[in-house]
Amino acid sequence: xxxxxxxxxxxxxxxxxxxxxxxxxxxxxxxxxxxxxxxxxxxxxxxxxxxxxxxxxxxxxxxxxxxxxxxxxxxxxxxxxxxxxxxxxxxxxxxxxxxxxxxxxxxxxxxxxxxxxxxxxxxxxxxxxxxxxxx
Numbered sequence: 757x758x759x760x761x762x763x764x765x766x767x768x769x770x771x772x773x774x775x776x777x778x779x780x781x782x783x784x785x786x787x788x789x790x791x792x793x794x795x796x797x798x799x800x801x802x803x804x805x806x807x808x809x810x811x812x813x814x815x816x817x818x819x820x821x822x823x824x825x826x827x828x829x830x831x832x833x834x835x836x837x838x839x840x841x842x843x844x845x846x847x848x849x850x851x852x853x854x855x856x857x858x859x860x861x862x863x864x865x866x867x868x869x870x871x872x873x874x875x876x877x878x879x880x881x882x883x884x885x886x887x888x889x890x891x
Contacts, residue, residue, distance in 0.1 A: 794820040803850060807876065815872040817879070819847055831865045831879065832872035853884030 770777045779796075781789070790806050797804040797820040806818040814832030827844040843865075845858050852861065861882055869875040877887040 790818060790820075793818070794824075794826065796820075797822050798824070803847075805851070809872045809876070812871045812873060815876055819851075821847060829861075829865060831867075831875035832869055851883050853882060856882045856884075 766779055766781045768777055768779050786808060793804045793806040801822045803822070804820045806820065807815060808818070809815045814830055817829045817831070819827045819829070825844075825847060827847045829843045829848060848861060849858055852858070861879065864875055864878040864882065867875065867878070869878070880887045
């Protein structure tokens, strides 16, 4: 089997200490991707986050938990009030690095980053991820 035989080709990047990994694919239908991420969370018994950046204006982070719970967090300077949702603090706190707080995550979320990618870099630090690799 070759890459051309596959429906999707993925890339995977592990952190230096192997404490997290990121998976990506080009041309992936958003609905299908979210469904797949939910399945990965269940199969690997670990929380997974699906990130979608909208024209560098704002981003949505969709959290999928192994037990089927899910939540969304929006960030970036230009997002409409209609896009804002209250996020489940308990679900997101499990991803925060030691010493990082829900309040810090809320500050980034409500900040005035010009580009969504900047907000993602700030969020990455809170999740103990390499900010240079998150985007």
